[in-house]
Amino acid sequence: MPPTDYVLSAGLIERLANKIEAETGWSFAGSKRRDLCLAIRRMAESVGMENGEEFVDWLLAGAWDKSKADLCTHYLTIGETYFFREPRAFELVSNYAREKIAAFGAQNTRLRIWSAGCCTGEEAYSIAMALRQSVPQLPARQISILGTDINGRHLQFAQAGMYRQWSFRNFDPALQKLYFSTADEGQYQLNKEIREMVKFSELNLASRVYPSIATSMNAMDIIFCRNVLMYFSRDQAKNVIQRFHLCLADGGWLIVSPSEASAELFSGLAGVYHPDAIFFKKTGPRNASAAAGQGLPGIGKASGGNAGDRVPKQAVSADTAVLPSATVVRPAQPARSKAEKPQTDGHTAGSLSAATNDASLTPMAEHYHAKALTAMEAGDHGDAMQNLKRVLYLQPDSIIAHYLMGVALSGQGRHDTAEKQFDTVLGLLAAIADEDVVPASDGLSAAYLRASVQAFLQKGSK
Numbered sequence: 419m420p421p422t423d424y425v426l427s428a429g430l431i432e433r434l435a436n437k438i439e440a441e442t443g444w445s446f447a448g449s450k451r452r453d454l455c456l457a458i459r460r461m462a463e464s465v466g467m468e469n470g471e472e473f474v475d476w477l478l479a480g481a482w483d484k485s486k487a488d489l490c491t492h493y494l495t496i497g498e499t500y501f502f503r504e505p506r507a508f509e510l511v512s513n514y515a516r517e518k519i520a521a522f523g524a525q526n527t528r529l530r531i532w533s534a535g536c537c538t539g540e541e542a543y544s545i546a547m548a549l550r551q552s553v554p555q556l557p558a559r560q561i562s563i564l565g566t567d568i569n570g571r572h573l574q575f576a577q578a579g580m581y582r583q584w585s586f587r588n589f590d591p592a593l594q595k596l597y598f599s600t601a602d603e604g605q606y607q608l609n610k611e612i613r614e615m616v617k618f619s620e621l622n623l624a625s626r627v628y629p630s631i632a633t634s635m636n637a638m639d640i641i642f643c644r645n646v647l648m649y650f651s652r653d654q655a656k657n658v659i660q661r662f663h664l665c666l667a668d669g670g671w672l673i674v675s676p677s678e679a680s681a682e683l684f685s686g687l688a689g690v691y692h693p694d695a696i697f698f699k700k701t702g703p704r705n706a707s708a709a710a711g712q713g714l715p716g717i718g719k720a721s722g723g724n725a726g727d728r729v730p731k732q733a734v735s736a737d738t739a740v741l742p743s744a745t746v747v748r749p750a751q752p753a754r755s756k757a758e759k760p761q762t763d764g765h766t767a768g769s770l771s772a773a774t775n776d777a778s779l780t781p782m783a784e785h786y787h788a789k790a791l792t793a794m795e796a797g798d799h800g801d802a803m804q805n806l807k808r809v810l811y812l813q814p815d816s817i818i819a820h821y822l823m824g825v826a827l828s829g830q831g832r833h834d835t836a837e838k839q840f841d842t843v844l845g846l847l848a849a850i851a852d853e854d855v856v857p858a859s860d861g862l863s864a865a866y867l868r869a870s871v872q873a874f875l876q877k878g879s880k
């Protein structure tokens with residue numbers, strides 16, 4: 419038991435546990451409650467507070483700002499990981515990539531993989547190395563690997579790419595030799611080519627900032643989220659899984675650890691069970707209404723946001739086809755327009771109807787759209803805008819192209835011009851029912867995009 423001066427009232431601890439769960443997803447129910455009590459003592463000491471009750475009151479009062487979040491993250495998360503942990507998952511990555519290349523050719527294949535809760539980077543870099551080994555013909559610029567974690571210190575470590583031998587406990591020495599050089603004090607430096615294949619970003623999985631086109635957290639081929647959900651309450655784990663579902667491309671995979679799999683939590687995804695890994699496959703079209711009406715901002719830096727929101731259950735089919743998602747950028751089905759279409763600035767109801775009834779991208783527009791997305795991912799807003807201009811020349815009413823143009827302009831700090839693009843988006847969206855999918859958006863609903871635009875407009879006006 420913690421020392422007597424830290425025996426806090428059960429009610430106070432309960433309030434803190436609830437607060438932490440709402441903000442981060444972590445559960446301190448049952449036997450884990452004791453861990454929280456012990457951590458409170460260490461946290462209080464680290465900020466020079468001797469009175470535990472005062473410290474908890476401070477944590478509970480006011481906004482959950484960065485100082486509180488960082489403190490809890492530091493003392494309450496576990497940063498245990500290593501290269502090629504539970505290796506079957508990396509075989510899935512390699513097989514998936516090979517199959518996609520076989521189906522569409524290396525030139526037309528793009529891969530988007532997310533290591534959620536990536537810790538110090540070993541998982542994300544293992545994905546990069548597995549791909550380098552298995553599909554060397556696929557240029558690195560066509561591979562996007564995102565590593566996110568709530569713990570900024572872990573990410574700094576990941577970015578440096580410097581590791582001790584303990585991280586290599588399940589590693590082929592030949593690969594270690596190939597991709598690492600010996601550095602000082604028993605450390606090993608990962609080579610630049612592999613480091614450059616991965617982008618790291620701070621993200622609290624309990625927040626509402628994903629899925630998001632603006633931060634490229636959408637249309638994922640594979641999401642790794644291993645040894646993370648085990649720390650979450652059931653409700654919060656469910657929220658995260660539902661958001662992952664929205665982030666996955668059709669045919670994409672979610673990979674968790676065997677200890678984290680439960681048929682109920684993953685309902686709607688088809689499970690493939692192995693002793694050392696469980697893979698869940700997304701099949702069938704994304705249910706756009708799942709995101710509708712949720713007010714998901716889906717923009718900005720991949721961190722922060724309010725936690726604890728619920729995403730409704732989705733209806734998805736669960737067959738077990740093995741083919742990966744079909745095209746690089748898949749235009750969604752044209753949206754159904756509302757029965758009554760309002761007049762909007764510069765657009766008559768008639769023109770909106772035409773736009774929304776035939777708004778999938780033509781192959782040429784799709785080509786430029788894909789190039790724009792690649793440029794956005796690389797942070798090259800100028801190049802993205804060049805390509806978006808081409809899309810808009812070919813399809814002036816493409817809602818998604820106007821939206822991305824707004825995001826790119828905003829990224830360049832050109833808020834006034836961005837606002838005009840967003841106004842156009844809102845005008846075009848007025849013709850689409852909330853739950854309908856925005857054409858070429860990879861499954862985002864009109865309500866979702868509208869909320870995203872409004873969040874951008876609010877941000878720009880500050």
Ligand SMILES: C[S@@+](CC[C@H](N)C(=O)[O-])C[C@H]1O[C@@H](n2cnc3c(N)ncnc32)[C@H](O)[C@@H]1O
Binds near residue numbers: 645
């Ligand atoms: C045990 S490590 C797992 C690392 C890696 N996925 C693996 O399996 O080897 C758990 C990681 O999840 C991160 N984490 C915990 N809660 C999180 C949250 N709410 N959002 C994002 N990351 C979180 C922790 O910071 C930690 O780095």
